Amino acid sequence: MSFAARPLKRRELYPRAVVDGRPLPDGAPARWGRRAGRLLTSAGEREEAELERAIRSQPGAGRPNTLAVISPKGGVGKTTVSFLVGSLLATHLQTWTIAVDTNPDYGTLGDLAPEGLRPTRSLADLLDDMDHIRTAAHLRPYIARLPTGLHVLRAPCDAELTASLSAQRYGELLAFLSTFYELVVLDCGTGVGRPLARFAVERADQVMLVSTAELLTANVVLSALNQLRHDRTTLVLNRAHPALRDNVHALENRFRRERLHRSITVPDDPQLATMLDTGTYALEALARPTRLAIKRLGLAAADQLV
Template structure:
């Protein structure tokens, strides 16, 4: 082994390895990169932590201090949810009030149905000529009619009784009864009947094909033999629309007037077999039968003409009903303004309609129709399209007041 030179000159070192020992590694001769002055020290060197060594160094930074973990709650185990178990039921799974129902799998939400094809007009022609490739769909009028039919066909809880009133004759009360009853019978699948409760020889039975000479008096006399629907059908006549009519007494020799108890007995028999019962009342409201009609009615249809005297009579009828304890029927009354003459009236229809709308549930104007003005048998197929559309709208208005399927009616006086 050599010694250091006394004047600081370099001297070589000689290291002898001991037997069985590992020779030392050669020192790292990688050049150190220059460090620019960053203002950290006066001599221009950057002040770095001791573990930030030049590249290629074997030194590692000291480990960071990690405090011991505090004991906590045990980890929550999440149950695996299959990918198909998503949707409203999964979103509300944490809500105890949520009850999954079969409505989540309703056909309307699962099926992609094509548009309904039009049944008339150029839309139907395009659909047929293209073999169904191009489907313009239904028109606005067709959609509206389909909505009306759905309202008309809604189920009726029990039986529903509608009374037709008018203090003034010749305003179209009987034709309105037949028009509305025929519309219900033609669009619904259940039994609909119209009863002539006019004590002064009503003409309701003369407006349908005469299939029997039986009257309301004959039905009352045969009450003990009524066991089934066919027993009552033997006393009624049927219109082409399937509307059945129970005619009133037309014999001038009849000495007894059709009174309240007679009407109640007739309704008691009919409500077993008929869902809709329409009553064509007389022009008066003071006779005995009228008391039973109003007490058993679920809704009223008040018929008026587009004239001053007809409007005043209709308003007087509403006043009488309000003053005699039938205010609940006034609120559920549909006023029909029937045009019994051709041409437009000089009466302001907007003011007339607004007057009744402030007191009743709805108002409808039925236009003049030559077929109704004939006074003969009423056939829906012979009506003008505007007249028939008006009766469909009237039926939908009346059907909106049908009792709900749950047994609870929207009004507070449902009986």
């Protein structure tokens, strides 16, 4: 008999309420300081307005699209990018979007839903019941509907069960979901050589390849490139620290030489991490550099919808 450890509840790690990715209470002076900061206008504000306009003027999906988010490295932000991009297209383009946790090992995508919004059923249950589901209403019990408008289909909690699902089964799932959604985001597990990752890249209309700006990670990503060639690939340099600015430029040049011309850098932002950890994501409450990066990511995805 096996015993699964009891999962931690959010309130065990975050006993104080979290608003906009920060624990409360914080004294009134801090709040006033933040408010004053928000009143400042800047070039960043204009850039953001431009980005907003550009995203909202995209034509959207002409047919069901698939976006695969992949990386040969774990912990670089695949799940985060899947969530951010899916959420942005759902809110800004009103694209019917579902993110699917295709991680073979305890994916965390489903946990990004606030507690209370997480369905107990997983993609394995949906695969079992798919033949009887004809309408969006029937699909509802399997899906977490996040406050951002993004729908999420979580992985099974049983790793053995997940491992038993073949790429072909995921293909059936993808075909099924494409009858309901305009965009299916596949949050892939770590690695690019496994059948599931290969399947995801093969079936995808576009790929987001996630790295960090550190040499070791970038080198692993570079060496995996030949396994995941895809014409519509966006490189995401995630968790970029200001000290890594020179690395970012050097990496962008290097990847451009590998014919990867589109790259988006996302800052390392503890506020974003806390929001994700507490199920309290609010794009507009993030600092502008992070917000801009997320909107650039969204624009890159929207621009490559077919």
